Amino acid sequence: MAKPSLLSPLKSAGFLFKKPKTLRYPFELKEPAQRYRGFHLNDWGQCTGCGNCADICPNDAIQMVEIPELEPKLGEKKERPKLDYGRCCFCGLCVDICPPGSLRLSRDYFHIHFDTDTFTFLPKDEKANQENFLPAEKYSVLKASLSHRKENYEGFVSDLQYTLFEPERVHMPEVSPEERKVSFIEQVIGYNREEAQKEAGRCLGCQLCEEACPAHLKISDYIKAIFENKTDESLQKIFEDNPIPAICGRVCMKHCEDACSLRFRGEPLAIRWLKRYVADTTKDYKSALEQKHVKPSGKTVAVIGAGPGGLAVAYFLILKGHQVVVFDELPGGGGTMRIGPPLYRLPLESIDKDVDYIHSLGVEFKFNTKVGRDVSFEYLLKNYDAVFLGIGTTLSRSTKVKNSKKCLLALDFLKDNKIGKQCKVGKEVIVIGGGNVAMDVAREALRLQHMQYPKNSVVTKAVSLEDWDEMPATKEEIEEAKEEGIQFHPAWGPKEVVLDEKGCVKGLLCMKVKSVFDKQGRFAPTFYEEKERLLEGDMIIEAIGQAPDFSFISKKLFDQLKFTKYKKVYVDKNGMTSITGLFAGGDIVNVNLDAVTAIADAKIAVEGIDKYIC
C-alpha cells in the first residue's frame, strides 16, 4: 500500500466557509421526537391506583401515595403514583404495564431547581393540573420545569395492543349447550392443575379485586399460592375470610372480576373459577386447614338460617370458642344456595362439602326445624346469649295481575326441582322476570321440557319489563340462556293471565313497556296500554323478586325492629338490630342480595356478637 499524500487534507479546506452545525441553545431549540421519554403524565380520571407501575419500576422510583380528597369508584384505590426523578431512568416500563393506559411520558425534560424536594413529583395531566400545562404562546423554555410544561406534549404512550401480560383467559371447559340442555349435568367443568396455574399466572397482584370484594378476601395471596401450586396454603387464605369456597367458587357474583386490572386490556382474571379449583382439588378441608380447637367460652349463639350468612357466622364464632346452633327449615345446609341455583350451576355435593366441614368443627345443625313452628323465636332470644338472623328472602313475589294465582312461583319451582319432586312442565313455558333467578327458572324449565318431551318441539319464553341493556341478569347468564335456545321478549309487561274455557292457562297478555324507572331511578314501570300482544303458553312462572318472611316474629317484637329506607333491617356498626342481642345479615340487611355480601355482613356481626357476649 502506497503512503497517502500529505496534501490530501487540504481538500477539506472548504469547510472553513460553511455554517456551523451547532444549535445555539436556547435561541434555537430542538424538538424532541414524538416518542420521547420525558416526564410523566397521569390521567387521574383513568388511573385506578393499582400500583403496578410502582411494582415494576426497576429503580423503586415510584411510590403510591394516598390522596385523601380522591373519591375512588368501587374497586379502585385512593392512591396515585409519585415519581422520584432522582431515581427514575425513564425506561417506560411503568407505561407499558399500566393497565388503563393512564400513565404516559411527555416530551418535557427540563427541571432545574435549588430545592431537591421538587424532584419528587405527583404526575397529573392537563385535565387535572391546568395551571402547570401552558399553551405554546405562554411557554418559555427559560422557565421550563415540572410546574411549567407544554400542553399537548405527549411522548411515549402505551401501545394498547402491546401488553406485558396475557390479556386472554385460559379457556374454561364447558358442556356444550346441546348436551347440557337435556340434563342437569354441571355446565362448567373446572380447571385442571395446569390450566389453573396458567390462569393464576396472569394475576398482576395489584389487589384492586380485594378492594371490590365485599368480604375483602385476600385474593392476590390465594391466587399466588395457586400459581406456586400450594393449594393448601391457598385454601387457608380463602378460609380466613370465606368458609364456603365450593359454593362461592361456583355462584359468587364476582365483584372482584369487575374490578380486575386486566379488564382494561383483555378479560379479567377468572378469580371465581380459581377459587372453585382450590375447593374442588382439596379432598379434605380438615387436613389442609389444620385449624386448632380453641378453649370453649361457654357462650351459646343461635343462628337462624343456614345460608351463606348463617354458615359464615357459625364458622367464625366456633373458631372463637362459642357454641353455635344453626336452625333451618330445609333438610340440609346452604339456605337459598340449596334451593336457588339449579343443579347445573351448583350441585348439592359442593354445598355439603362446605357445610360438612363447618359441622365437623363442632357447629350443631338443626335441619327441618322451622323457627316459629318447631321452636319459638322468643325461646331462642331468651335461652341463647345472642341470636343471628340470616333468614334471607324466601317468599316469591307475584305480579298480582288478573288470574296470577294460576302461575307458579319461582322459588317453589326451583326448590321442588332441586331437593324435592321434579315438576311437570308445559310444552310452552313463559317465565316472567329479567333477573338471575328468572334465568335460572327459564333454563331449568327448558331442561325439564327437553327431558319430559324428548321428541316434541318445546319452547321457553322469558318476558321482562327491562330491555336488553337494562336487564338485571348478568351478561353471561343471558348469553348462556340464548345459547340453549330460550326466547327473549324484553320490554314487555304482563297484563293478564289468559285462561281457556276449562280454566287452564292459555297465555300471557302483555303490554309494551314505555319505561321501567322514573326520573329518580325508582322502579315505576309505565306502559303503552294500546300495544298489546298475547304470548301463548301453557305454564307461567313468576320470577320477579323475593321478599323476606318475618311471620315467625311476634307482632310485639316486630314492632321493635327498625327498617331502613330501602326496607331492609336496620343494623348498627356491630351488626346488631334494634333488638338487643339480635344480630342480622344477608339479604334482609344489604341491597346486593348475594352470598359474598352475606359473608361480609356475617364478619361484622361475628365481631359484634363476640363483643356483646364476652
Added chain:
Amino acid sequence: MRELELYFGPQHLGMVGNFSITLKVEGDRILKATANPGYLHRGFEKLMELRSWIKNFPMVCRINVVEPDSMEMIYAMGVEKLAGIEVPERAHYIRSIYLELARVGSHLFGLWAYANMLGFDTVAQWAMYHRDLVLDLFEELTGGRVYHIYIWPGGVRRDFPEGFKDKIVNTLHSIGGCVPDYDNTFFNNRLFYERAKGIGTVTREEALAMGGTGQVLRATGMQYDVRRVEPYAAYDKVPWEVPTREDGDAYSRIWVVRDEMIESVHMIFKLLDAMPEGEVYNRIPNPFKWTIPNKEAYVRCESSRGELGLYLVSNGGDKPYRVHFRTPSYTHGLTILEKALKNASIADVGNIMISLYVVAPEIDR
C-alpha cells in the same frame, strides 16, 4: 537508563474512560504494561441476580455506554433461549437494522475518540455530529437517545413509526455523503498513516491465543464475525461482506472500523428493502409471575467491539440465578493491550488503547 513506573490514568488526558495502565518505562520505551481495571465496577452481573427478568432490561444496556444495544440484544437472546420465546420475522429485521445503526453510532464514537487522541479535532467533531444524527434516529424509534431499552424478549418494543424508513435512508445518505471528506482529512492523511502504521501490532496468532475478536482479529486478515459464523436476527437474510486488513496494527484496525461502517450502512439498505410486514413482538408472560425453567444457556453476538457472549442460568425462579458476560473489551483491554503496549512509546499508549476499542465498563461489568 533508569527504569520508571508511570501511572497512565485514570486521570490522564490520553485516557478515555475510567481505566488505568501502570507502565514500566525506560526513557520513552515501555518495558511492561499492566492493565489496572476496576474503577468502574458497579457489579452489574450480581445486581442482575437480584432483579426480575424484565427489570434487568433497563439495566443491562448500561454495561456498555457507547453501544448499549448489543447488550439488550444479547440479554434478550439469552432469555428467549431459556424461556423458549419465538421472535416474529419482522422483529428480526428490525433488530438487525437497529443493531447496525448502533454499530455505526458506536464506530463514529470510536472514531471521535481516536481522532481526538491523535489531534485530528476536526474529524472528531464531524464524527460526533454524525453520531448525533444516528442518535436522532434512535430517539425517533425508541424515545431515548443513549439508552434505548428497545429490544425485548419476543421482539422489539414498538414498530417503526410512520416514515421512519425514509428517515433512516436520508440520514445514512447524509452521513455517507461525507465519507470522501473523512477520507481526505483523515483516512488518506499521511499524518494518520505515520502515527498509526506499525503501531500496536498484534499478530493473528497472538490475537487468537489471547481471545481477540472483532476488529482486532479482522485487522489480521481473519474473516471472523459472529454475524457470519453463527447468524442471529436477520443477518443470514441479506448478503454482506466481512471487511478485513492484513497488518494487525492500529492503522489496519481503524481502517477495518471505517470499512465496517460502510458495510453496515449497505446492509441496512438491503434489510430495509427485504423487511416483511407483520407483528413486531410476541407476548411475554406476566412480568410479576414470570419464572423460567431450571436451565442454562450461552448465547453470543457481534457487538461493535467484537464477540459478546452471555452465560445465563435460571434455577426456575423469577430472577436469573447467574449472569456472566463475555465482553470483547475484557480480552482486548487486559491481555492484548498489555501485549501491544510492550516496546511501544509513551506517546502511543492512548493511540493503541483506543485502536483496540476498549470500553472500561465492559471490563468491569
